[in-house]
Amino acid sequence: MVNIMMRFKIALLAAGLLLSGVVAAEVCTTQSQMTSADRDALAATGRSLATKVQADDVNGLQAATVAEYAKDFSGIGDVVGTTAAKLKGGTIAVQQVYLLDGTQLKKNADGSAPDAQFFCSLNKSVAEVDFLIPGLLPGRYGFVIVDVQGTSPWQLSFLLRQDQGRWAMAGFYPKALTAAGHDGLWYWAQARAMAARKEHWNAWLYYRQAQSLLQPTGFVQSSHLEKLKSEQAAAAPPALSDGISTSAPLVVKGANGAEYRFVGLSVDDSLGAPKIDVVAHLQVEAAADSAVAKKRNADAASALLAAYPELRKAFHGVWIFAEATGQNPYATEEAMDEIH
Template structure:
């Protein structure tokens, strides 16, 4: 139901005690051998993904991560179906030298930080990777073109110190469009919405823009930072402190029933002409299916009654209801079904 989640081969939590920044080399500053080697390895891995070659990908994975390959098969199969027949084009490669990384006092690995200046300008791309083992790494972004919708296959690569070859350490596939539009389109639309004082629509479109423009969660950039600043400036007052379990968005229905939303987002899983709003609802008990379905429908109705501008910018509303110790209950209704 929800968008395909990023497949991580690397394990690790965001750890305290960040290390000093390691060395990043952009493709324009690399030696031809490094640049060509990374690009060739990325193309080979992309071809394996397109072919659904799970065993081939596992064989090409660094030994430290090959044993954590469970679950990758479904991700590869789903991605292969979306990218089959397309032309893989290596768009960008980075060389990340983490050979000097040291363990923390407790034996854990720190967050590896790589700050990459672009073309000697103030623009920057930063990699903040938790739990990274010492070594020489590369990051490659491969865009698959010529398919029904464009996709990006990003790979974290680790160089085998004894053989010199680049091996897979992380795989991050994602669509580059949502409802037929790319991230820059959503960014432009969000700016226009903000000018029209459509704060809820703008905030959510900025969210969609960021999702499409950020290759993977551990990458930051000066451009993405600007987007986040614009989103914060455009946020409606009710979201000025964020939305989370300890700071829910409380919406009342016409009969006084309170709905506590602990998360808002966007979704394109239905492939409709517009993206959907997703709203996470917190309750104590789900109840039976009839009760849960009615509550979700009532919650969607209350949300749109409180913020009617959402009706024109989105296809519909997903309500995902969560209760401790129970499986989430999710429903989707198109805008014309919510009265």
């Protein structure tokens, strides 16, 4: 549950993505192509920021952040505190650095910052890493990926901006590198095996978990991630081939004839169980008292598993988030052996 809420709390330190505002691609330089001075400066800044996060040094991070974000640091400070607890005793290692030249960016006609694209060719091959960063002010940027290896490995990614000769933090993206004890490549391999066995629901969700673990943050794409998403699309069960949403829900009938409208499916590892959980978002007309809401969630989970029984063997349990317009979701979690 904590991880689910964290995804909503982690600040991207950027405006929302407006596809209409995307500009022509800017210049990206990978670590093998940049000068040693740039590479060393970016790596040193990333390592320094990661060390501050590990030490829960909120004041130090605030001082190392670009001015427009440093002035209101409370949200980021909360994220740092939560993340620091996961990094104790871990070994910090810089994995990748990218230099992103956005000095030629132009503001939109309304004065807002444009969205920026950076295409990074890897070792002059067809493989590439792409950045589509929303609301980016003109400037010289860097992106640094730092791994912290410990009892539970984590990854800290930083968007940096060069201000008055120094690299300062302009974005912070922490994430776990494992779920239920396995990394993203393991989930990718399992998803392929599930797809081969025609376990399409399990495969689709395991591909989703693989992407979550392998993607540094939402605005970073790569050739490998595109391959993963292509495999996921090919493995999707017919009911998910066009996606599900509030306008196109997955409708499942329960044993009592009631219809349950699911508007989102994902996965979660917040309980630290031996397997990950299914997360299902349930569209409801209105909130109910606790007892009624709890039973409704339990009945919805039961209906979901009755319709797609293969989910029972690949997951620990099911989270149901009952969502009514304008109201807080009502969330419950049950292990598979508790759902009848």
